[in-house]
Amino acid sequence: MTGQLPPRDFESLRAAIVEMRATLPKRLMQVAGYALERPDDMAFGTTASIAQAAQVQPSTLVRFAQHFGFDGFSGLQQLFRERLRERNGSYEDRLRHLESGGTTETEGVAILNGFVAAGHDSLDALANTIDTAALERAITILAHAETIYLIARRRSFPIVTYMAYAFGKLKVPCRVVSTAIGNDDDLLAQASAADAAFAVSFSPYAAESAAQAQALSERGIAVVGLTDSALSPLAGSAAVWFELVEADHAGFRSLSASMAFAMALTVGVAERRRQA
Amino acid sequence: MTGQLPPRDFESLRAAIVEMRATLPKRLMQVAGYALERPDDMAFGTTASIAQAAQVQPSTLVRFAQHFGFDGFSGLQQLFRERLRERNGSYEDRLRHLESGGTTETEGVAILNGFVAAGHDSLDALANTIDTAALERAITILAHAETIYLIARRRSFPIVTYMAYAFGKLKVPCRVVSTAIGNDDDLLAQASAADAAFAVSFSPYAAESAAQAQALSERGIAVVGLTDSALSPLAGSAAVWFELVEADHAGFRSLSASMAFAMALTVGVAERRRQA
């Protein structure tokens, strides 16, 4: 593409990038990904700062720009700056978006908006109701555990699935208890007092999760609980527990707040461990 | 005013300028006028270009900045840049603002607030950017499928985990492809043109997910994709695909928007089926 006319605006650049997706070399692809994902940073950064953030050399940025017909990086950056100016100045885009949504709102969009609203509400509720002292205690408990056992079923299962992924990335030993093999109890039998558990259970409470939390607790293993009511069976057996009510749409509960909480707990524990 | 603490944000600077309106020397007044009148240009220009536009010397810009307590022009310019970024009303930025306000919060709470803010931001972005027509098409495709195959790894896995749970409740036949048994390909081999798939893949893209989506697509099985970039390998093989950028905190991406989208898609498909 070098030598041709460079894209005139951000959208053209975006289109050009997508079009060349297949033939773009690895590093240039890396830049393309960063540019589309964090256009704001592209507008403000210097070659050095952007290169570091995108994990490439400054020269790669220049080559990327030249690949799309610009003289150098500066010409490319101009597109990102103009985009930022225009987006702020004109409410047109947003209005157009709102109008098209408001007048002819299809059922699918209505459902999506419902879940978005439920997510916002849940997150607000989370921020306002969480017991901050309890959060610190929970982090302390889990950070000191040798292995963290993660207990959850059904609707709560995705939460611990994500935690297991994140803990893995963060090199924190953990085990998801409800496996497909069905050897939950064998797994739990290996837990010692040096370990700890995190159990999630929302109404209607899965009997197994409650029972497993109870059993661990009786064996002197600290359990951190996440549930939606003080009446939850988890509240009885957990050393620290959190009450978290998710808003719902069409009878389906949001998971936004639970996920945010789980991520905070995960990162908090990893951070605490790192410091120790 | 030199020597005092510089304004922390654009509004403070604006207030400071108005307050000193009477005592500001002529050339500094000239700069002040330009700064308030064309803040966008202040954000991107260099000392040379701004000085020329405001009809002053570059050194006057530096003196102006120092007059308000900044080290030099660069510190002042930062305010104008942040203003441009924040025009989009990011929760993350507002949060940073609150934190600098003073209340001493523990690390765990700070992390939680970060993820809550990231969740809000992601949900906003979802509501503003989703292609509503594409959503309807996606619902149509999946609603007509005999069986819906769910493809996702790693960070995206919790999403399809939840969808599988919800589809089960809603009596919509579906199968999660990446099982612990590792018979993914055997499962996929059973898929026919009457079926459809939903694949989720965020950067860094899992090669298997992309390959499986590609393979299904080539066999005439419609694939609905959810990804975070137009450069995703999913974009190539999917009949309909959605781009969804999650905000992140401390390097960990939120899942709030993806979850909300997945729930909307799930309920939308079930609803469409019920009507048929």
Next chain:
DNA sequence: CCACAAATGGAATAAACATTCTATCTTGAG
């Protein structure tokens, strides 16, 4: 497996930059 072309990393470089310095000008009190 080789050889050639493309791509890449990193040092070298020249331009652009913010900032400082100093001579000159402006202002206002006595």
Next chain:
DNA sequence: CTCAAGATAGAATGTTTATTCCATTTGTGG
């Protein structure tokens, strides 16, 4: 009118920045 204090213009300076260049590495067609 005089003089001192402050403000200003413009050149000088040292730093940062984008860009170029070249030695390796990587990928590929014969």
